[in-house]
Amino acid sequence: MDEEMRCFAWRGDVLHLLDQTRLPQQEEWLECHSAGDVARAIVEMRVRGAPAIGIAAAFGVALAALRAGAGDSSELMAAIEQAGQTLVQTRPTAVNLAWAVQRMQARAQALKMLDPEEAALALLQEARTIAEEDEAANRRMGMLGQALLPAKASVLTHCNAGALATGGYGTAVGMIRAAHEQGKEIHVFVGETRPFLQGARLTAWELQRLGIPFTLITDSMAGHFMRQGQVDAVIVGADRIAANGDVANKIGTYSLAVLAFAHGIPFYSVAPTSTLDLSLSDGAKIPLEQRSPREVTHIGAVPVAPEGAPVAHPAFDSTPHRYVNAIVTERGVARAPYEESLRRLVEEA
Amino acid sequence: MDEEMRCFAWRGDVLHLLDQTRLPQQEEWLECHSAGDVARAIVEMRVRGAPAIGIAAAFGVALAALRAGAGDSSELMAAIEQAGQTLVQTRPTAVNLAWAVQRMQARAQALKMLDPEEAALALLQEARTIAEEDEAANRRMGMLGQALLPAKASVLTHCNAGALATGGYGTAVGMIRAAHEQGKEIHVFVGETRPFLQGARLTAWELQRLGIPFTLITDSMAGHFMRQGQVDAVIVGADRIAANGDVANKIGTYSLAVLAFAHGIPFYSVAPTSTLDLSLSDGAKIPLEQRSPREVTHIGAVPVAPEGAPVAHPAFDSTPHRYVNAIVTERGVARAPYEESLRRLVEEA
Numbered sequence: 003m004d005e006e007m008r009c010f011a012w013r014g015d016v017l018h019l020l021d022q023t024r025l026p027q028q029e030e031w032l033e034c035h036s037a038g039d040v041a042r043a044i045v046e047m048r049v050r051g052a053p054a055i056g057i058a059a060a061f062g063v064a065l066a067a068l069r070a071g072a073g074d075s076s077e078l079m080a081a082i083e084q085a086g087q088t089l090v091q092t093r094p095t096a097v098n099l100a101w102a103v104q105r106m107q108a109r110a111q112a113l114k115m116l117d118p119e120e121a122a123l124a125l126l127q128e129a130r131t132i133a134e135e136d137e138a139a140n141r142r143m144g145m146l147g148q149a150l151l152p153a154k155a156s157v158l159t160h161c162n163a164g165a166l167a168t169g170g171y172g173t174a175v176g177m178i179r180a181a182h183e184q185g186k187e188i189h190v191f192v193g194e195t196r197p198f199l200q201g202a203r204l205t206a207w208e209l210q211r212l213g214i215p216f217t218l219i220t221d222s223m224a225g226h227f228m229r230q231g232q233v234d235a236v237i238v239g240a241d242r243i244a245a246n247g248d249v250a251n252k253i254g255t256y257s258l259a260v261l262a263f264a265h266g267i268p269f270y271s272v273a274p275t276s277t278l279d280l281s282l283s284d285g286a287k288i289p290l291e292q293r294s295p296r297e298v299t300h301i302g303a304v305p306v307a308p309e310g311a312p313v314a315h316p317a318f319d320s321t322p323h324r325y326v327n328a329i330v331t332e333r334g335v336a337r338a339p340y341e342e343s344l345r346r347l348v349e350e351a
Numbered sequence: 352m353d354e355e356m357r358c359f360a361w362r363g364d365v366l367h368l369l370d371q372t373r374l375p376q377q378e379e380w381l382e383c384h385s386a387g388d389v390a391r392a393i394v395e396m397r398v399r400g401a402p403a404i405g406i407a408a409a410f411g412v413a414l415a416a417l418r419a420g421a422g423d424s425s426e427l428m429a430a431i432e433q434a435g436q437t438l439v440q441t442r443p444t445a446v447n448l449a450w451a452v453q454r455m456q457a458r459a460q461a462l463k464m465l466d467p468e469e470a471a472l473a474l475l476q477e478a479r480t481i482a483e484e485d486e487a488a489n490r491r492m493g494m495l496g497q498a499l500l501p502a503k504a505s506v507l508t509h510c511n512a513g514a515l516a517t518g519g520y521g522t523a524v525g526m527i528r529a530a531h532e533q534g535k536e537i538h539v540f541v542g543e544t545r546p547f548l549q550g551a552r553l554t555a556w557e558l559q560r561l562g563i564p565f566t567l568i569t570d571s572m573a574g575h576f577m578r579q580g581q582v583d584a585v586i587v588g589a590d591r592i593a594a595n596g597d598v599a600n601k602i603g604t605y606s607l608a609v610l611a612f613a614h615g616i617p618f619y620s621v622a623p624t625s626t627l628d629l630s631l632s633d634g635a636k637i638p639l640e641q642r643s644p645r646e647v648t649h650i651g652a653v654p655v656a657p658e659g660a661p662v663a664h665p666a667f668d669s670t671p672h673r674y675v676n677a678i679v680t681e682r683g684v685a686r687a688p689y690e691e692s693l694r695r696l697v698e699e700a
Contacts, residue, residue, distance in 0.1 A: 026657040160571075191663075194545070194647070196543070196545055196569040196570065196571060197569050202647075202660075203656065203657075206657050206660045210660065216661065217661050218656055218660045218662045219647070220602070221569070221570050222542075222544070222545060222570040222571070222603025223602055223663065223668075225603075225605045225668070226605050226665060226668040229668075253571055253575060254569070254572065257610060260574055261606060261609055264609050298543070298567060298569060301653060302650075302655075303653075304650060304651050305376065306548050306651075307551040307552065307555050308375040310559070312566050313567045314568050314576070
């Protein structure tokens, strides 16, 4: 793990992913030799976070190209097409996954004139560029976002929208880091984020390494600390944002948004423009992944419910734009009405 | 475990407690030979739930009397006084604990004329009576409460306010049971209730045995299902209710109350009048227990956070009466303004 806490590394001709199911107890790296390996890592949540799975998928497409042994451009394109299909089907909610695969496929199309080997190397470079651009975007939105915070602030975040969820630096955690780096006095309430515990396992781990003061809480404590006046802002990432500003994000985000609204606390979603899906008019059209009951009934290998207990496990929820005070992107801070402000950000590109 | 799912049994001259830290995986009974054993079981949450710890404490006082080997009434009273002090200090929030100890002490005072051995046996009978009265109260409030539910309802409950938390039958779960027994079509969303997982471990276990359909969810999913129109009422117990109707209950209750209010969903607290503390004007005066960070950072023996992560662990929160649609007691259903309605219930006794 380098000091920048990147969750991926390209070494030799293999993609290495920091296994996020093992953190914080173990720092194990997983080797991905093929697009199939990457798809499996995404399904098993060894890599997770909307921008990070987009980046992993981009490297997956590059791996498919490098391993294809394609004799000509159409063989290469077929291999890339197949890899893209496999990768896009892994998880439905984060739009960054489809965005990254489409960008890789468009690049492959543009590289058709090259011989397959050269094209594969150029695709690997494209995956690297996607990752680098994501980190750069995070640093920009961090700076834009931190300006929304006062000189002293206690903020609450949910899930992990940090370095581990992105190309580096983080989105929601990036905004917190930027405020901290600007010398602001920041304290973070970290919601543990059941069932997968990304807050307890990943965000707490990142903040500890960054030396940013934090307090780990269970998700249900959020309202209590808001009522006590201890929360100045709620800052989360996003998995997909519809044209009207509705935000799909980790399950529990909606509850936090309603609670923040009821207490007059601003609620910010921080996400790169690759998370915007202006083809969807509103959040009701965003597919919300249902995951395995086992993640609810077990914590690691330990059962916490009676055998056979029926379970619901929506992994995401959708927060209506009326609860969202601002959407922070690398191109600027969007405010309501979001139809206009988000479209303007995209068109200005 | 008998079919009524009582969490305590008096056998020979020993109090047996069903060890609720082991459920649902193991059904182990713990033997309490002294008031000190009972106090330890309460501190370690082997018995929990406001009415149940009151009942356990009553048996603890009886154990102190039986074991005192008192030569006269003043020796007996001294032993009872000491046991009462130990027991009352175990947990601060549930007022039923102090209520039960005071009732046992008042009974001891009234029995002063008897010889110590006879008095101790009469005190054991008093503890049994407290338990029986609690179960009878639960059945009454269950009937009163179920009338508030429509013929078909999906309700959400938090923590465990069931048979395991009481003398039998349950308070919040009692209201659900009564509706089910009346032939109403009831489905229950069971919030797992981190950190101690009373919902996942205990309420799910009770509902499974009762054959009442339920769905286990993580606490942060509540808002999502409310927004989808899947929750018709929120039903919880209480650890202490102030004169103005503010309800102290398991951490997370306040978040649920605000969410229910925001969605126009009724919120009910179901508790015996022994849970009322009219000496406190409002919820801000109710002491809220802080528990060990380890219950947040670990699930059973499994660590889920980085070592040394700072943690907050308020075990209870306070819900303002404006979010409480009704307080269901064995003497009637109280509604706002609670100063009047709760006082009337107590004075009518």
